[in-house]
Amino acid sequence: MSEILQFLQQRNSAPKLTEPGPSTEELEQIFRAALRVPDHAWIRPWRFITITGERRQDFGELLEQCLVQRSPDADDAARTKARNSSLRAPLMVAVVVNISEHPKVPPLEQRLSAGCAAHAILLATEASGFAGIWRTGAASLDRAVMTGLGLAPSEEIIGFLYLGTRAGAAKFIPAQDTADFVSTW
Ligand SMILES: Cc1cc2nc3c(=O)[nH]c(=O)nc-3n(C[C@H](O)[C@H](O)[C@H](O)COP(=O)(O)O)c2cc1C
Incomplete structure (x- = not known):
């Protein structure tokens, strides 16, 4: 089996x-992988926003403010969790899709392409010797968070990718049988 195939079969969040997180140069190579995802009609519906260094604190404050707007009765623990969530990794990447009208490419396909981009970033990150995880949650659906990140009304968040160096051992991956998912028609 090829090393690439083995790598794909063992990907793990x-x-x-x-x-450390990926350097600027490493990130450049990682994003190049994201630019090669399937994209119907080459409309390039995605873009990526990095949040690193002290900007993570600023983003945490935005998340806390938006949480309080969404849920005015949020308790201290929930507020602290929101404020600190962006500190869980050296680097965050917000994967953004810009939904546009297209005669052949419905919004679902644009979102799927952006999802592929998110996965490509995770794979390329792992291939570069780092690790990551894709998270969403209520904040990723909150228009106030999107506005705070600078998104236009036509844009949405597909996910927040947390990237860095794996802390601790890799998670156990339960064995799966392809027969449970694959059939012949
Ligand atoms: C669209 C999407 C959203 C996700 N959101 C979260 C999330 O908010 N929090 C979380 O812990 N995992 C979330 N996950 C799952 C993790 O990214 C990861 O896939 C899961 O922990 C299983 O680990 P594995 O990828 O190594 O199998 C999400 C996955 C996807 C595809």
Whole structure:
């Protein structure tokens, strides 16, 4: 079996991440992989926003403010969790899709392409010796969070990718049988 195939079969998210994250040069190569995802009619519906260094604190404050707007009765624990969530990795990447009208490419296909881009970033990150995890949650659906990140009304968040170095051992991957998912018609 090829090393690439073996790598694909063992991809694994990392819920706990620590320093270092990918360097600027490494990130450039990672994003190049995202630019090669399937994209009907080449409309390039995606873009990527990095949040790193001290900007993670600023983003945490935005998440807390938006949480309080969404849920005015949010308790201290929930507020602290929101404020600190962006500190869980050295680097966050917000994967954004810009939904546009297209005669052949419905919004679902644009979102799917952006999802492929998110996965490509995770794969390329892992191939570069780092690790990551894709998270969403209520904040990713909150228009106030999107506006705070600078998104236009036509844009949406597909996911927040947390990237860095895996902290601790890799998670156990339960064995799956392809026969449970694959059939012949
Ligand atoms: C669209 C999407 C959203 C997700 N959102 C979250 C999330 O908010 N929190 C979380 O812990 N995992 C979330 N996950 C799951 C993790 O990214 C990861 O896939 C899961 O922990 C299983 O680990 P594995 O990828 O190594 O199998 C999400 C996955 C996808 C595809």
